[in-house]
Amino acid sequence: MIELQNVCRTFTVGDQQVAALRDINLRLDASEYISIMGPSGSGKSTLLNLLGLLDRPSSGTYLLDDGNVTDLSDEQQARVRREKIGFVFQSFHLVPRLTAAQNVELPMILAGIPAEERKSRVEVLMQNYGLSARADHRPDQLSGGQRQRVAIARATVMKPSVLLADEPTGNLDRHTGWEVLQLLEGLMERGITLVVVTHDAEIGARAKRQIHMLDGRILSDEREAPNKVPLPQAGEGLG
């Protein structure tokens, strides 16, 4: 569960104060599927960075699983990030010199999990995501969809409670994008809170809860029965 109370974030550009987020109050429950939409500069990325503890609010409070994580030290922040938060990026951010399996292993290496456990966890994930045959390939030998699946495997290998996806389909063709989205949506069944930042209305519309942002404020926060666009069958929609 995530709660933001009166969160502001201002940046200093030159000698000017620019407010990226103004007085945000937000509560996200476990297993929720939230999309955050808005034009560029609306503050959605800043919000995502704050939620991911990559950035700190200028004022306000951030509660994560009932713990106050607003003013943690770097070390504590890093621990929360690796234990509770998973990231999926538009540009995948795989380490080019590591194999797919090693990329998935990376968060566990940083966390100091023993090698045997890492190995079995990576194997299970790679199998679940249909990447077993590609485990020893480097990112440049993988297709875009495979890369993003590796990235999702990496984001979930530590069993986080929140998954933050920043334009996860932005670098993928439509069909692969749908596949990746489906994979992400499947994660909610395991109690993960899924936050997808996108400017693609069609993708945003798939979420049960849709937040629109403008100028650092939450414009609308709608909960609705998802009007799911039926996923195209394989081979269709590729046009």
Add this chain to the structure above:
Amino acid sequence: MYFRDFLTLTTSSFLTSRMRSFLTGLGIAIGVAAVILLTSIGEGLHQFMLSEFSQFGTNIISVQPGKTQVQGGNVGIFGSVRPLTLEDADALRRLPYVEHVIPGLMGNAEVRANGRTRRTMVLGEGRDFGIAFTMKVKSGSFWTDADDEQARAQVVIGIKIEQELFGGMNPLGQYLRVGGQRYRVIGVMESKGQILGMDMDDTVFIPAARAMELFNRPGLMEVNVSYRADVDADTIIRLIKERMIERHGREDFTVISQEQALEVLSSVLDIITFAVGALGGISLLVGAVGILTIMTMAVTERTAEIGLLRALGAQEKQVLMLFLGEAIILSALGGVMGLLIGIGIAQGLHLLFPALPVHTPWLYAVLAELTAITIGLAAGVAPAMRAARLDPVEALHAE
């Protein structure tokens, strides 16, 4: 993070750009190789010099006329230095712990036998010369006459004199003219070779008293005193000084112990070795700049990766250690490469020029490797700190 994983991560990054890492390591390697090569030669010379000096035995003290600075110079009216005499030598011979006393002086003279003439070094020595200086006679023996004016005209010759003047004949019992005086040959020395530029084989040895007469000198150039090995050199020096001051009335002589001379020589040679080592160290500095450059580039190139690591839960400390580790491993490997190159070249030189003494001091090898590691650490700190302090959000968006 486990140490093994740490190693895998750091090595993976420079294994991907092998050529670049190799060249960077090479900078350190050349520095270490230079240090090792130069100190190997320095240390080889050191050991060579010491063995040259100590082959006469180390428990020898030399007494020379005059205080150190005035030796050989014009003494003038004030510095009336009393010459060292055979009587002084006799007096020293009666001191406790003293084994042999050898009065000595040297000069050049023409020697002649069998109608052949040769200009050669003449050493006036005492009868115990051979024993005290561990020099053996090949045939015959040293004279047994006491070291005084009554010593007979007997000569022991070096092996080169035997070959040149007697050419195959047995010289024992033959006569040899030294500076016009007739000497009977009673011994031939074993070959000793050159010692500090003096060819000991191209030398004749005659009793000191006769040499003083030959060169028309009032006194000896030195009196060498050998003493029992179990006695402290300082004790002997004190006894010698007391006895000599008793005889001369004041300290108008210089006492030099072989041991002390070797210590001084050794420390001088140590400084030389250190100095050439430091010269090689300068090239290590150049290697350090290489590491600094490559690590700075690595941080810039891998900014997005640093952002990712932070997003995956890496602490600032972990990022710092990863980059620092990379710099250290890079320079440590360069150091090992340098050790191999340096020792290889040193040994290769030794094989090519056997006369060149080469010895790799292990202390310097270890020091050079430690220096390489320290350099990696020092050069890696700034880039690693920069990597650790990157703002994760900005780093993630760097492409």
